[in-house]
Structure formats: structure tokens, C-alpha cells
Amino acid sequence: MRYDYHTRYRHGFALLRHRSDWIAYGLLALVLLAIPLFASTYLVGELGYVLILCVASMGLMVLTGFTGQVSLGHASFVAIGAYAHAWLMAQGVPFALSMPLAGLIAAAAGLVVGIPAIRVSGLYLAMVTLAFAIVVEQIIGMWRGVTGGFMGMLVETPRLMGYSLGAPRVFYYVCLFVAALVLLALANLMRSGIGRAFTGVRDSEAAAFSLGIEVNRVKIYAFGLSAGITGLAGALMAHHIGYLTPDAFTLLLSLDLVLMVVIGGIGSLRGAILGAVLISLLPNAVSALKALLPESVARQSGLEIFVAGLVLALFVLFEPTGLNGRWLKLRLLVETFPLYRRDTFRRQKAYMKSERNR
Amino acid sequence: MTARDTLLELDQVALHFGGLAAISDLSMTVHPGEVLAVIGPNGAGKTSMLNLVTRVFDATRGRILFKGQDIAALPRARIAHLGIARTFQNIELFDAASVLDNLLLGRHRFGAGAWWQQVLRTSALTRAEEAHREKVEEIIEFLELSAWRNARVAGLPYGVRKIVELGRALCSEPDVLFLDEPASGLNPEETRDLAFWIDDIRSDLGITVVMIEHDMALVGAVADRVICMAQGRVLAQGTAAQVQAHPDVIAAYLGT
Amino acid sequence: MNTGLEILAQVTVNGIAVGAIYALVAMGIVLIHKATEVLNFAHGDLLVLSAFSAWALIHHAGLPFWLVLPLVGLGIGALAYGLDAVVVRRIAGQPQFAGVMLTIALAFMIRGAVSMGFGTESQSYDTPWSGQTTDLLGVAVADLSLVIMGVVLLIAAGLWLFFGKTRLGVAMQAASQNQLAAHLNGVSVKRLNSLVWALAGVTAAIAGIFLAPLSLVDTSLWLITLKALAAIVLGGFGSLPGAVIGGLLIGLIEQYAGVYLPDGSRDIAPYVVLIVVLILRPRGILGEAHGRRV
Numbered sequence: 001m002r003y004d005y006h007t008r009y010r011h012g013f014a015l016l017r018h019r020s021d022w023i024a025y026g027l028l029a030l031v032l033l034a035i036p037l038f039a040s041t042y043l044v045g046e047l048g049y050v051l052i053l054c055v056a057s058m059g060l061m062v063l064t065g066f067t068g069q070v071s072l073g074h075a076s077f078v079a080i081g082a083y084a085h086a087w088l089m090a091q092g093v094p095f096a097l098s099m100p101l102a103g104l105i106a107a108a109a110g111l112v113v114g115i116p117a118i119r120v121s122g123l124y125l126a127m128v129t130l131a132f133a134i135v136v137e138q139i140i141g142m143w144r145g146v147t148g149g150f151m152g153m154l155v156e157t158p159r160l161m162g163y164s165l166g167a168p169r170v171f172y173y174v175c176l177f178v179a180a181l182v183l184l185a186l187a188n189l190m191r192s193g194i195g196r197a198f199t200g201v202r203d204s205e206a207a208a209f210s211l212g213i214e215v216n217r218v219k220i221y222a223f224g225l226s227a228g229i230t231g232l233a234g235a236l237m238a239h240h241i242g243y244l245t246p247d248a249f250t251l252l253l254s255l256d257l258v259l260m261v262v263i264g265g266i267g268s269l270r271g272a273i274l275g276a277v278l279i280s281l282l283p284n285a286v287s288a289l290k291a292l293l294p295e296s297v298a299r300q301s302g303l304e305i306f307v308a309g310l311v312l313a314l315f316v317l318f319e320p321t322g323l324n325g326r327w328l329k330l331r332l333l334v335e336t337f338p339l340y341r342r343d344t345f346r347r348q349k350a351y352m353k354s355e356r357n358r
Numbered sequence: 359m360t361a362r363d364t365l366l367e368l369d370q371v372a373l374h375f376g377g378l379a380a381i382s383d384l385s386m387t388v389h390p391g392e393v394l395a396v397i398g399p400n401g402a403g404k405t406s407m408l409n410l411v412t413r414v415f416d417a418t419r420g421r422i423l424f425k426g427q428d429i430a431a432l433p434r435a436r437i438a439h440l441g442i443a444r445t446f447q448n449i450e451l452f453d454a455a456s457v458l459d460n461l462l463l464g465r466h467r468f469g470a471g472a473w474w475q476q477v478l479r480t481s482a483l484t485r486a487e488e489a490h491r492e493k494v495e496e497i498i499e500f501l502e503l504s505a506w507r508n509a510r511v512a513g514l515p516y517g518v519r520k521i522v523e524l525g526r527a528l529c530s531e532p533d534v535l536f537l538d539e540p541a542s543g544l545n546p547e548e549t550r551d552l553a554f555w556i557d558d559i560r561s562d563l564g565i566t567v568v569m570i571e572h573d574m575a576l577v578g579a580v581a582d583r584v585i586c587m588a589q590g591r592v593l594a595q596g597t598a599a600q601v602q603a604h605p606d607v608i609a610a611y612l613g614t
Numbered sequence: 615m616n617t618g619l620e621i622l623a624q625v626t627v628n629g630i631a632v633g634a635i636y637a638l639v640a641m642g643i644v645l646i647h648k649a650t651e652v653l654n655f656a657h658g659d660l661l662v663l664s665a666f667s668a669w670a671l672i673h674h675a676g677l678p679f680w681l682v683l684p685l686v687g688l689g690i691g692a693l694a695y696g697l698d699a700v701v702v703r704r705i706a707g708q709p710q711f712a713g714v715m716l717t718i719a720l721a722f723m724i725r726g727a728v729s730m731g732f733g734t735e736s737q738s739y740d741t742p743w744s745g746q747t748t749d750l751l752g753v754a755v756a757d758l759s760l761v762i763m764g765v766v767l768l769i770a771a772g773l774w775l776f777f778g779k780t781r782l783g784v785a786m787q788a789a790s791q792n793q794l795a796a797h798l799n800g801v802s803v804k805r806l807n808s809l810v811w812a813l814a815g816v817t818a819a820i821a822g823i824f825l826a827p828l829s830l831v832d833t834s835l836w837l838i839t840l841k842a843l844a845a846i847v848l849g850g851f852g853s854l855p856g857a858v859i860g861g862l863l864i865g866l867i868e869q870y871a872g873v874y875l876p877d878g879s880r881d882i883a884p885y886v887v888l889i890v891v892l893i894l895r896p897r898g899i900l901g902e903a904h905g906r907r908v
Contacts, residue, residue, distance in 0.1 A: 010487075012491075116892060119893060122710060124851075126714070134840070135886060138878055139882070141878065188476060193469070193470020196455075197466065199459065204451065204453075209412075209438075210438060210443070211438050211443075211463055211526070212439045212467040214435045258715070258718075259718075262715050301734055302727065302730040305723075309723035309724075310723055312716075316712055
């Protein structure tokens with residue numbers, strides 16, 4: 001069992017507090033860095049995609065997990081980031097400048113969507129974001145001059161100082177770099193004043209106001225930040241797909257992102273990453289599963305979506321704290337073995353509490 | 359009494375919801391350094407008064423002066439920055455966060471560094487966070503909350519949560535602290551602790567306390583002055599004994 | 615020959631006909647939301663399941679339409695009852711968000727099961743009114759649309775009578791306003807909630823059976839959930855009249871935009887209106903404003 005024995009406050013809020021943390025995360029970083037050296041090109045490409053989804057999932061986590069605002073339309077920010085990046089690169093803007101610009105453009109869009117968030121909340125807000133995403137998808141289809149419409153748009157190969165980053169093995173490192181950067185930045189932000197203000201707005205607006213938190217401004221900022229990070233993921237996604245069409249950014253992608261956040265565990269960056277990994281690997285798991293099933297079932301195309309639904313349902317019903325909650329329980333079990341009590345995390349009986357008057 | 363002796367003044371304030379007057383014509387004064395108790399039957403407008411001062415509601419009429427400044431039209435989030443803190447009747451804590459984070463949020467008005475400092479977690483920011491943490495630890499020690507420091511608020515017993523809420527308000531180092539029924543739901547032992555704390559908050563921390571309370575034993579023990587409200591106006595004021603003996607007050611409580 | 619006024623009349627009738635379907639779907643979702651505060655994202659997929667079941671019964675079992683209607687209605691009603699009794703009931707007391715996620719999960723599962731059970735190809739079937747039109751004040755209206763409007767009117771009236779006049783309906787209303795109080799007064803809240811789900815399931819089945827012949831029997835029919843949700847939000851959550859008004863509005867906006875506005879605006883007009891309305895009136899058109907007490 002580990003004990004927290006800190007002699008200075010800064011040790012208490014360090015990101016990695018124990019020697020074992022340093023070892024575990026160091027090993028993880030080494031493995032992630034070494035993967036392209038031995039894995040197949042296909043696998044490296046897939047893992048790059050997983051990293052992109054991790055970034056998008058962290059973006060949504062900022063909004064839904066930390067600030068408590070549901071968005072059912074985050075695919076729109078992925079799309080805006082992807083198209084902005086592709087268009088900027090087509091205009092001759094270099095890759096390294098175009099990426100952050102694409103993020104900023106998506107963030108600006110997020111600020112605009114965040115304005116209604118001052119007035120509406122809960123399911124109404126979910127509907128506003130959903131409607132926004134549908135509108136964005138259609139506008140992309142109609143705006144042929146910039147987006148290529150439904151015909152699509154070719155994304156140029158990323159280049160940095162004359163070197164091509166287009167090969168899967170190289171692009172994997174780009175994704176890894178962005179994902180690590182976003183993770184570090186968000187981890188720092190969420191344990192500082194801004195992150196606390198986010199959770200304050202999530203848990204009680206009345207109390208947040210009474211402590212001097214500009215609730216409305218925080219909500220809009222959260223939207224902007226979340227959209228910006230999701231847009232960054234979109235810019236990476238543009239290169240992963242290679243050819244942009246509106247149907248890459250439908251409601252299903254929005255729902256997938258929500259799935260990642262919920263299955264991962266609301267209110268934790270680790271959850272966002274675990275959720276993204278699980279959801280993006282699910283199709284692969286299902287195709288592996290198909291080999292074991294009888295031919296008549298395996299041929300049917302509805303199996304993926306059925307399994308995705310089943311996994312989500314099981315999490316909502318039996319592990320509302322998501323993968324992150326399961327992780328924490330496992331860790332405690334190992335650390336306190338054999339003293340772990342099942343009841344440590346037992347939930348109290350809950351009664352229906354109306355949210356109509358929020 | 360001179361003007362210097364006034365910290366907060368409500369001047370002919372009214373609050374109407376449609377045709378319903380929650381507060382009809384309320385004038386009252388809070389003096390620096392006192393413990394003022396506001397009592398009154400249910401629906402007297404006590405919490406509405408507090409919600410007016412903290413700008414949850416817009417006053418229909420009248421002026422609210424804090425240190426001579428009219429605050430009746432300020433944005434709701436500005437109030438804390440002036441040095442006004444409050445607790446809530448039905449506990450409004452940040453349930454999913456730890457006690458420590460709740461208390462740190464109480465420090466919000468003192469700033470937490472620029473956004474880029476937070477992203478980079480610069481050493482200046484780490485020092486600032488440590489300073490906040492030190493202040494928070496003082497409050498933790500003061501209210502004997504150290505056993506719960508890292509616990510999630512949602513799972514804490516009711517009495518502890520009330521104290522955490524009090525601690526969060528204290529972390530903002532206010533000039534005046536409003537307590538909305540601080541003793542409701544506390545057991546006699548916790549109520550006795552609370553009485554000592556309120557006394558210490560006034561005399562050691564130098565914070566003016568205005569508490570809305572039904573428990574007359576607590577009011578009698580700590581309040582310097584008592585205001586009794588009924589139907590949105592002040593019915594009587596004075597010491598606890600004076601107010602309790604006032605014929606109008608007795609009538610209001612008996613419902614005649 | 616076609617004057618502007620005639621076009622307007624034709625478009626309006628079309629809008630009302632489409633809007634009636636939206637209203638019917640919206641009512642089903644509102645029923646459940648009012649009773650249990652669960653926003654049922656799986657409603658559209660129950661509709662898809664009904665449409666495919668009806669197609670299978672008509673084409674493979676050779677049953678007549680009049681027999682298929684009650685069969686599928688009861689079957690989907692029973693399924694919806696089961697969904698609540700076995701699955702959805704377990705999350706009572708959790709935040710609204712959990713309900714949204716759980717019903718999205720159910721939606722995925724139903725959609726997947728439909729694809730696996732009935733295949734992914736679009737199908738179609740005929741109703742007794744297919745292909746016939748009636749001349750109504752100079753406007754040609756498909757008989758099927760008329761029937762749909764009649765059915766929606768009937769269901770709306772039936773629900774109104776049910777909640778206003780019958781003992782069970784009043785009990786459901788009571789339970790929707792305060793579950794604990796209703797429980798303490800001897801109302802079996804759990805069973806009632808499941809019954810509401812069953813009722814909503816029946817409306818979904820009827821909507822599915824009548825909608826499918828208008829377009830096609832296809833899994834993409836679930837997208838009507840989005841239109842219905844827009845209708846509900848426009849009308850203000852939790853009111854049946856609001857759902858009907860919202861549904862008709864969405865139908866009309868869509869048809870008008872399709873004719874009078876540039877290409878492609880048909881698909882986004884309802885959502886643009888939705889966003890604007892919510893910014894101006896955050897609780898919808900018929901919604902009441904509530905503040906939270908502190």
C-alpha cells in the first residue's frame with residue numbers, strides 16, 4: 001500500500017506523485033515511441049487514428065466531462081477543423097501554421113455555438129448542438145467553392161521543412177506528438193484555476209456565481225476550448241482520411257465521441273483516452289469475433305452497431321463511472337490487497353430527481 | 359450612529375414576482391464587526407433578502423449599498439469580488455469534486471494566473487497555488503476538516519457538508535458572510551461547535567456575520583443583534599431577548 | 615395553370631401531412647419524457663422495427679394490412695413495455711444524461727438487430743390507399759396522407775381523453791408530476807412507467823407502419839427521431855399540444871423551404887429555426903420558464 005507523505009504542497013498536486021507512476025508512464029511512452037519500429041504499416045496507421053480520436057475525445061471531455069454541457073454535435077468541429085486545415089494548405093499555408101490556425105477557426109465556431117449555452121442547458125443545449133452539426137454538414141455539402149461539396153476535396157501531403165510527413169510511420173509520430181501535447185496542456189489546465197472553475201460550473205451554477213465565477217463566460221470559453229481541440233483532431237483526421245467528403249462527419253461520429261466520453265468516464269482525461277481506445281478498437285474486435293460466429297450471423301452488417309450499443313448499455317447500467325472508474329477500483333484493489341472492501345464504491349440508493357427546474 | 363458604522367445597507371428595497379411581493383419595503387443595516395441574526399416565520403422574505411444582496415434576483419425597487427456603493431445592478435459574479443460570501447439553505451457544493459477543490463474554488467476571486475501560465479504550469483503559478491493551498495489549510499485546521507481533505511463531497515455526511523460549505527465561503531476571505539440556516543439539519547453537538555466557530559469568525563477572522571436562523575438557542579448564544587422579518591419587512595430589531603418579547607413578533611409567529 | 619396560390623395550398627397541405635407524422639412521433643417521445651424524464655432516442659428505431667415487421671408480415675406471411683396493424687402495434691407495445699421493465703427502469707434516479715445514453719445504446723442495438731434480422735436492403739409494401747388521390751378544394755392530396763392526418767388526429771384526441779378522463783390516465787399524470795408522492799398514494803409508479811412506454815411503443819408502431827409506404831422501409835427512417843426532437847424542443851418539452859404544434863411547424867417549414875428557398879435549404883431550415891427559437895425563447899414556444907431555487 002502507498003501512503004501520501006508530502007513535505008511540500010507542490011508534491012501533493014504534481015501530475016506524477018509516486019516513483020511507480022514515473023516508471024509506468026515512462027514505459028508507456030517508450031512503447032508508444034517504439035511501436036512504428038516493429039509493427040505493420042496497417043497497424044501503425046490504425047494506431048495513429050486511435051491517437052487522433054483520443055485528441056477529439058479529450059476535446060469533448062473538456063466540455064461534457066468537466067463543464068457538464070452535453071454536445072451531440074461535436075463532429076461539426078472535427079469537420080470544421082479538417083476542412084479549414086485542408087483549405088488553408090491548399091492556399092499554400094505551411095502545415096505547421098495551418099494546424100493551429102485550423103484549431104483556432106474551430107474554436108471560433110465553438111465560441112459562437114457556446115453563446116446559446118448561456119441561455120439553454122441540458123437537453124435543450126444537446127438539441128442546439130445537434131441542430132448545429134446537421135446544419136454544418138449540409139453547408140459543407142453546398143459550399144462547393146471551398147469544400148468541394150459532396151464531390152469531396154483532396155488533402156495535400158503534410159510537409160515540414162521540406163520533409164514529407166505523409167507516410168503512416170511518420171504521421172504516427174505527428175499524431176503522438178499532438179496527442180501528448182494536448183494531454184499535458186489539458187492536464188495542467190484542469191488542475192489549475194480554469195479547470196476548477198469548469199467543474200464549479202458543472203456541479204453548481206448558484207455556488208459558482210456566489211464565488212465570483214463568471215459562469216456565462218466560463219461556459220463559452222469551455223465551448224471554445226473544446227471545439228478548438230476537437231478541430232485540431234479534425235486537422236489530423238484530414239490527413240488520415242486523405243480525401244474529405246461531408247459524410248465522414250455525420251451524426252454517427254458525434255455519437256461515437258459521446259460514447260467515448262461516457263464509456264471512458266465523465267470528468268477524467270484518462271477516461272477520455274481509455275474510451276477513445278475502446279471505441280476505436282471495437283470494430284476490429286467485432287471482425288475478430290465474426291470469425292468465431294456461424295457464417296449466417298457473421299455475414300450480417302448490423303453486428304458492429306449492435307455490439308457498440310450493447311457495450312454502451314452495459315456501461316451505463318453497471319459502471320456509470322466508466323472505464324476510468326473501473327481502473328481506479330482495480331488499482332485500489334491491487335494496492336490495498338487483501339484489505340479491499342467491495343463496499344468502498346457502493347452507490348447509495350437513488351430516487352428520481354427531477355431536472356425539469358434546472 | 360455615523361455613516362462609517364454601516365457596512366451594508368438596504369434602503370426601501372422591494373422584490374416582486376409578478377403580482378406577488380416577496381419583499382415589500384425592507385430597510386435594514388449591517389454594522390461592521392457584528393453578528394446579526396435574521397429571524398422570522400417561513401415566507402417572511404429572509405432568503406429573498408439574501409438573494410437580493412447576492413444578486414440572484416433583481417430588486418424591483420430600492421438601493422442596496424455595500425461600503426457606500428450601490429450594488430443593486432452589478433453582475434451576479436461581481437458580488438464575491440467585493441467581499442460578500444454566502445452559504446445556501448440546501449447546500450450548494452461541487453459534489454463531484456474533493457473537499458480540497460471545493461475550498462480552493464473559494465479562492466477563485468484572488469485569481470489563479472493567466473491561462474498560458476496554467477497551461478504551462480509555470481513556477482510562478484505553482485507558487486501561487488501553494489499560497490492558495492496554505493490559506494485553505496488554515497481554514498481546514500480552523501474548521502477541523504482535515505480528516506475529509508481528499509474525500510469527495512458527494513459521499514460526506516450532511517453535517518460535514520454544511521461545514522465544508524462554510525469553509526468554502528471563508529476561503530474567499532469576505533468582509534461579510536451570509537449564512538442561510540447554518541444549523542438546520544445539524545445535531546446539538548454540531549450546532550454547539552457552530553456557535554463557537556461563528557464567534558471565532560467574527561472575533562478572530564474579523565468577518566461580519568449575517569445569519570438567517572430558526573434555532574433561537576443558537577441566535578441567543580452568538581447574535582449581537584436580531585432582526586425579525588415578516589411579510590417582506592422588518593418587524594422588530596434589538597437584542598435577542600428584546601425581539602423575542604416584542605408583541606408583534608409573538609403575533610407573527612402565532613399567525614394572527 | 616398552376617398559380618402561386620395553388621402552389622402555396624399544395625405545399626401547405628404537404629407540410630401538414632408530413633408534420634402530422636412528426637407530431638405523432640414527437641407525441642410518443644413526449645409521453646415517455648413526461649412520465650419518466652427519459653428522452654427516448656430509440657423511438658425512431660422502434661419505428662424502423664415496426665416498418666420492417668409490417669413488411670415481413672405482409673410479404674412473407676401474406677397477412678392483410680388490417681391484421682398487420684394491430685399485430686405490430688401490440689408487438690411493439692409489448693417490446694417497449696419490456697424495454698422499460700427490464701432495462702430502462704434500472705437507471706431511475708440517475709442524471710438525464712444517463713437516460714439519453716442508455717436509449718442511444720438501445721437504438722444502436724435495435725438498429726443492428728433489424729439489419730441482422732431483415733437485411734439492409736430497402737423494402738416497400740402497399741396499403742389500401744396507395745396510389746390514390748383525392749381532390750380537396752383544387753389541391754390533389756394522396757389518400758394515404760389524408761388517412762395519416764386522420765389517424766394522428768384520432769390518436770391525439772384519444773390521448774387527450776385518456777389523460778383527462780380515465781383513472782389510469784390521471785394516475786399517469788400524477789406520477790409524472792411527483793413520482794414519490796404518487797408512489798405514497800398507492801400508485802404503482804414502476805408499472806405505470808412501463809405502461810407509458812408500451813403506449814408510446816404503440817404510437818411508434820402506427821407511425822412506422824403508415825410512414826414506411828410514403829418513403830421506403832429502410833433503417834434510415836430512424837432519422838425521423840431528429841425531426842421529432844426538433845418538434846418537441848420547438849413546442850417546449852413535456853407538453854403534448856406543444857409536440858403537435860412543433861411537429862406541424864417543422865413539417866411546414868421544411869416544405870416551404872424546399873419550394874421557396876435555394877436548393878438544400880430544405881434539410882437545414884427546420885434546424886436553423888430551432889436554433890433561433892431556442893436563443894430567443896430558451897424553453898420553446900409553449901414552454902414555461904422556471905428558475906432554480908437556492
